[in-house]
Amino acid sequence: MTDELITKELRAMIGDEWPPVIYEVDRTGIRMWAQAVGIDDLVYYDEETAQDQGFDRLPAPPGFVGFPRTRPGDPDPGPPIRGLHPDLKRSLNGGTEFEYRSPVLAGDELVATTRIVDIKQRSGSIGRMLLITRETSYRRGDEEVALMRATVINY
Amino acid sequence: MTPERQVYIEDVTPGDEIPELVKNCSPRQLVMWAAASRDFYEIHYDVEYARELGLPGLVVHGALKNAFLGHLLQAWVAPLGRITRYGCSYRGMDYPGEDLRCRGKITEVTTHNAEHVAELDIWIENPRGEITTPGSAVVVLPSRTKGTRT
Numbered sequence: 001m002t003d004e005l006i007t008k009e010l011r012a013m014i015g016d017e018w019p020p021v022i023y024e025v026d027r028t029g030i031r032m033w034a035q036a037v038g039i040d041d042l043v044y045y046d047e048e049t050a051q052d053q054g055f056d057r058l059p060a061p062p063g064f065v066g067f068p069r070t071r072p073g074d075p076d077p078g079p080p081i082r083g084l085h086p087d088l089k090r091s092l093n094g095g096t097e098f099e100y101r102s103p104v105l106a107g108d109e110l111v112a113t114t115r116i117v118d119i120k121q122r123s124g125s126i127g128r129m130l131l132i133t134r135e136t137s138y139r140r141g142d143e144e145v146a147l148m149r150a151t152v153i154n155y
Numbered sequence: 156m157t158p159e160r161q162v163y164i165e166d167v168t169p170g171d172e173i174p175e176l177v178k179n180c181s182p183r184q185l186v187m188w189a190a191a192s193r194d195f196y197e198i199h200y201d202v203e204y205a206r207e208l209g210l211p212g213l214v215v216h217g218a219l220k221n222a223f224l225g226h227l228l229q230a231w232v233a234p235l236g237r238i239t240r241y242g243c244s245y246r247g248m249d250y251p252g253e254d255l256r257c258r259g260k261i262t263e264v265t266t267h268n269a270e271h272v273a274e275l276d277i278w279i280e281n282p283r284g285e286i287t288t289p290g291s292a293v294v295v296l297p298s299r300t301k302g303t304r305t
Binding site: 029032033035036037038041053061063064067092094096097099103151 | 243
């Protein structure tokens with residue numbers, strides 16, 4: 001297999017950090033998320049239940065790290081989902097992984113920074129594709145609370 | 156709090172399956188998810204748009220399937236256990252109105268930094284028995300003998 005899709009420019013992007021973005025975690029967002037997934041554990045809805053379980057504030061359900069603070073017209077945070085290679089205009093979500101060091105809680109304002117950590121070329125039923133893995137670190141002050149690894153397929 | 160449903164490290168052995176969670180998405184749930192996750196890609200709620208792209212109909216969001224696997228794990232370890240890592244790949248599409256079986260199997264049980272750790276394979280299976288969404292996870296569980304909160 002050749003790596004002809006991985007141009008010098010693309011390779012040079014590996015490791016670059018995109019500008020940090022604030023992710024706001026709020027109670028309404030937590031409840032909406034839990035409800036949309038179909039989670040009925042009261043710990044995500046009721047503060048007394050959360051406190052009984054040792055959380056100061058409502059904890060976020062698995063996978064929820066809040067929403068980026070944006071203004072109208074702001075681009076999506078982090079590297080573009082597609083178009084890093086001019087021949088590959090379509091994209092698919094390849095996979096998502098979360099690592100938790102500490103619970104994400106309502107009221108958190110997490111500082112998220114994203115890097116491209118890996119680019120691989122593959123061939124499959126959809127033709128030639130790039131698998132671009134991005135890693136986002138979410139920090140509360142000096143503490144890294146969560147890490148997300150997401151693979152985007154460009155084809 | 157004396158959680159009767161709590162799973163402890165002593166209860167788990169490699170090869171064990173954890174209680175399965177079955178999800179069946181309505182279009183309404185996909186719209187709720189679109190709003191909750193702010194993913195407004197039209198293939199998840201605009202059936203004409205999805206068909207024009209050659210899809211058979213609406214498609215379940217990948218990230219929602221990831222959240223289903225998070226729910227599976229959380230429901231299993233709660234309230235005293237916690238998830239330290241979980242993730243999945245999106246290998247096949249899933250559709251609303253179909254039973255999605257969210258399952259998990261213990262692969263390893265270890266002690267790491269005085270914490271009791273269980274590793275699992277996790278996955279989502281469609282009604283045809285195809286694994287559309289394979290993944291893995293690491294959780295920390297409490298012990299019956301020492302410590303209360305992990």
